[in-house]
Amino acid sequence: MLRPGMTPCRAQSQPRLFKLALFCISCLLCAWVWADAGDIKVQKAEASFADNRIEIAARFDISLSNDLQEALKNGLSLAFVYEFQLTRPRMYSWYRQISDGFGPNAMLSYQLSYHSLSRQYRLHIGSFYRNFSNVNDALAALGIVRNWGILSDSNIARDRNPDFAGKVRLKLDRSRLPKTYQLTAFGHEEWQLESPWVDLVKVRTEDAVSNE
Secondary structure, X not given: OOOOOXXXXXXXXXXXXXXXXXXXXXXXXXXXXXXXXXXXXXXXXXXXXEOOEEEEEEEEXXXXXXXXXXXXXXXXXXXXXXXXXXXXXXXXXXXXXXXXXXXXXXXXEEEEEEEOOOOEEEEEXXXXXXXXXXHHHHHHHHOEEEEEEEOOOOHHHHOOOOOOEEEEEEEEOHHHOOHHHHXXXXXXXXXXXXXXXXXXXXXXHHHHHHHO
């Protein structure tokens, strides 16, 4: 027999079980949304001095959200861009920021598309392209850049300035999407696909070659 003020154990446990179930469902939903969001993660980003220029070698892991994969399969071409920003020497980097309109100091563009007739993915860089049988192989190739020359014929490159520093990132170029898709992309996290800026690690030219 219950005394006044006492509550049955079963009645007490039900709200706790309900809260626990809600928590588990929320965790599963968050994990599902996170897995579907797509991501770009940096694996390495290096810079080395070469003949009157600086060369960048970088590797990124890229995953596409379900929405982006579906849009790609339906004929939408996805433009990706590597961006470089000079950070030192500071005076010259400020000058370059002003002269470049406060945008990246160098860019390298790729375009990924799917061809339904051949069932192949095509990765363009300029007038050159490569075909891939699946999207994972295409994304793996997209995420690797070698011998990207920047700051050609600059004093920094010619003098091999030890104060040189910069950062790089890779992102989906939403400005090159068709207007209808630009509206779709606005405010939707799954279309905000970009890596964070990452500082370049300076390596010797021979080390850069051996690491490829």
